Amino acid sequence: MSLPNLHGFTVSELSSDHVLLLKAAARRARLNALTMISAANSGHPGGAFSSMELFLAVYGVADLTPQNCDDFDRDYVVVSHGHTSAGVYAALAEWGFFDPAEATAHFRRCGSPYQGHVERDVKGVDWGTGNLGQGLSAGVGFALAQRARGHEGRVFVLMGDGGQVKGQLAEARRMAVKEKLTGLIALIDWNNIQISGTLDEVMPANLKALWEADGWEVVDCDGHCFRGLYAALKAAGTKGKPTVLFCRTVMGHEGGVMEGTCEYHGKALQGEAYEQVVRSLGGDPDLLKAALERRKGELPVGRHVKLLTPSLNLGTPFDYEGSKSDNRGAFGKALADVGRLNHSQPGRTPLLVFDCDLAPSVMTGEFKKACPEGFIQCGIQEHSTATASGAAAAGGVVSLWAGFGVFGLDEVYNQQRLNDINLAGNKTVLTHVGLDVGEDGKTHQCIDYVGLIRNTFGWKLVVPADPNQTDRATRWMLETPGCICLAMGRSKVPVLTLSSGGSAFGGGYRFEYGKATKLRPGKDGTIFALGSMAQKALDAEAILARQGLDVAVWSVSCPLVVDKEALNEACASGVILTVEDHNVNSGMGSILALELARRSKAVKLRLMGVKQYGESGAASEVYAAMGLDPQGIANAFTGLVDA
């Protein structure tokens, strides 16, 4: 009894036969969802039952199949209320994505792809969720990627109602309307029950008015009626706006004791309670026994999430010489150069650049001029931008967001963490990091970016030292798969030179992730300097040389990775000073210290960095106040040698 082919709305309306088949599928899926939760003795049956018709309808009409789900050019489905995972898996199984008995047996088992909240390890799941209110932003990202790739498709976003008040969701609504994403269809499982009561009891909100005010087409429908759902989904987008369906549902629908209560929001049914619901659904309580038996067996293997490998012409790096330039400017020029070279070129991966009203400061204006369709202005809506830029990358474009450090990372740390978990592969460029933010003061000083990103397992972090390295790291980043963050300050910095007098990062230098660069050799000790602190370290080295000390200076641009070769050499010198305009407790120095401690290596070590929130003032004064000027560094070094 297979389901009708509805992908891409193959029929004008559902026939009675269609409805019968879908209803039978819903019954089976409820049985499976219920059983998998009981087998795991953990999960969220109430919401899974409430959303079941939405899941089946959407996976039915979406151009998303077991065959095309690993491609980029197709429809996307985001389930924002990821705790209803049992329902999602059961529905996907009905549409042939995998064997229903496999999901039923291995739900929430350690090592299984059928995890507690939906993850991309499962075919048909396009975005791992569970932290509420983020799904619509992901939907916006996928829709932007579709458009950039020239694919006319749809993106479906399913949501619970409790999370409707999350601010990020409102940001996403506005992005969708501004970008005219008419293929974006949102569905709200509107059962009016959340953990602490009804929506009005927990947090009153005039939801329809809010969606309307933000410019969406708002449609009301019965969330348990397949015919109505099909019609509403088919009509969506025809009025030139993105559409939201307020789907009236009942919590725990068709779940007997679970109906209309939040008691089974996050609780499994066992024993007689389980069997009663199974029987009322016309099922066989032995389903659970079979699942528990199979659960003892081998773990299923999840799908391998495909990372985008961009196809880009990276052009020729620019060389900066002599006079000072800022790293921001070098980033902006390299980005625009790559943009120009690849814009609308056949076979090249599209490039999207996101902005939150800071283009003149983060230097993405030149790219905007060169590639206007590739530039997405998001307004001051960082949370939604972070998630959308992540999903766009997962949707098959090179996706880059540039913002100030405190906005592109501190404000959206969790969104960037979830991008990492989702293997999104987005790029984030942070300007105004460290103390180098001009007079903006402590609220704007991003002195924690190393300390934040080191908490993730996937993100790479690059802090280029000068404009030449910035140019090369920018081009490298654009074509390298995975989540990558490029961080830089605001000021102009000199082009760095080697002992030979030649440029350290110009000409044929090629950026290599994880490699430190020796700017000066020396045997009396070693200074490791993060990013643009390198020039200050070189100036300190000159002071120390006048005192007869022969000090090595290494430029570190990848603080998350300890360059073993550099560290070995430094250890031989016996004295190590680390210099960074970052919180001294959590930055590059502390990562290096950890490696030293692990090696049980006793060397004279001192970490220089930021020890309190910084002041508001001219950069040079702010650095000097923290002792992070050349003389301060030189003094710290001699103090360490004498210690």
Add this chain to the structure above:
Amino acid sequence: MSLPNLHGFTVSELSSDHVLLLKAAARRARLNALTMISAANSGHPGGAFSSMELFLAVYGVADLTPQNCDDFDRDYVVVSHGHTSAGVYAALAEWGFFDPAEATAHFRRCGSPYQGHVERDVKGVDWGTGNLGQGLSAGVGFALAQRARGHEGRVFVLMGDGGQVKGQLAEARRMAVKEKLTGLIALIDWNNIQISGTLDEVMPANLKALWEADGWEVVDCDGHCFRGLYAALKAAGTKGKPTVLFCRTVMGHEGGVMEGTCEYHGKALQGEAYEQVVRSLGGDPDLLKAALERRKGELPVGRHVKLLTPSLNLGTPFDYEGSKSDNRGAFGKALADVGRLNHSQPGRTPLLVFDCDLAPSVMTGEFKKACPEGFIQCGIQEHSTATASGAAAAGGVVSLWAGFGVFGLDEVYNQQRLNDINLAGNKTVLTHVGLDVGEDGKTHQCIDYVGLIRNTFGWKLVVPADPNQTDRATRWMLETPGCICLAMGRSKVPVLTLSSGGSAFGGGYRFEYGKATKLRPGKDGTIFALGSMAQKALDAEAILARQGLDVAVWSVSCPLVVDKEALNEACASGVILTVEDHNVNSGMGSILALELARRSKAVKLRLMGVKQYGESGAASEVYAAMGLDPQGIANAFTGLVDA
């Protein structure tokens, strides 16, 4: 020519004389704002001029004076668009908060309280801002504190228009309406210019409709007309709703070349351009010379921000014995106990507990029952809750928010950072930290809380090891000034015992911040275990004892602080193993390693922790999969000894 006393709306309407005096003040204040920006050669004149009448009107009518600004029971003023600081300082000076020439001379000078974005170092500034969209949440927090303290006052929140689309602001709107904060008055500087263009060009939003949909009284007025502003402010709140004034303004108003353009959003005027504006305002260009001269002199001293020292009856700690309890439960019981003992008691500091629809899981339900007015249900709106709970603490109540780790910290890291910068002194309780989140999986595993909080300079972090310590740490936290985070897992854990067999943290044990507890002595090496990993370490110790190894076990509950005494003893043992269910790169072990490296102390060291995003499964399986079970710990220890 002093300004009229308008505090608390002393007149029914402004007279012509009032208006003349206020207009003269506005002229002077514009001159000072312009001059301070030119003296610093940095700042935001456009917005300062646009908002000037709003600043003067609000500081005029608010019950906020140089005399009462350090008290709790008064009106509050939050300037959310903190980059307009020059305007704020100039307006405050007109109302007598300090000498205008002082602010004019020392604006944005390193070490001066007159910082780039408004900070609480300046009298009259109630909340440090600059990261946009957060001010209304702070206003909600202050209004909640006023109500809890029984003070009928007003809270004014001034905002720019570009930040109106930040999602957090919508969350704050709903909190204000739900809590019926009719004394809350918002003012929008509606000049329709932001960095990248007009509001419609950057991010279209039907702002008035959104405020109305969220239940606010929306009033339109001329933002440069004192009489209209006074009338609108006086009428605010009379309709039983919080009120927002859409104040029509002109960017750079009365600033000559600055009018109606965003060119001077963030740019100082110099030379002839400066002088022209000064002359058009009837001022003397020598103002700048005087400011620059004074700028060379001594730095002014900022105010000392008063931290709340709560007055609470902390009651008697509960003793847990034998059978397992969960730390969440112990926290909830202690909180409810202190709530009951102090609720409505004269002389006691009010206690507010915030929830984001998780009370049954974070165990604040018992407090809610005991002290219903002290319980604030915020719905799934974490960003606004984080800021509001911070501002409530700054407003003179003991303010506590309990949530899952990923919501109370990861999702709102920046809000908690800004709470720290503001010396807010709020308390945050994180449950479901570490791998101990049940089957929720990686999106819900908060394995970075140590790594996040260590980036701040003020937050204290406590990770109690068992229910006894949780009870005592909870009571300690509630009466200790400053920002404090208490973090715990989900599972039941045994009550910890000492070698003597007695309870480690029961009876007369007193929690002391920064102190580790030796659960077992030992000479063959030392295990440091974070929080509830202590019992697993003890079980490992028993395994090792059977192998003839005499291993010390320390319980660490304050991972940000290295207990020197404990570390000395451990160093003497020569072998150190750290155990935590936290990212191994950024947690307790890495902090300890940093201290070891700084001491140049060579010991055998190994860090055990989380090395990749965790799986979804039963806690015991998830721990075992990571090697973080007793056998795994014992194996790691023997491996280290043999290394």
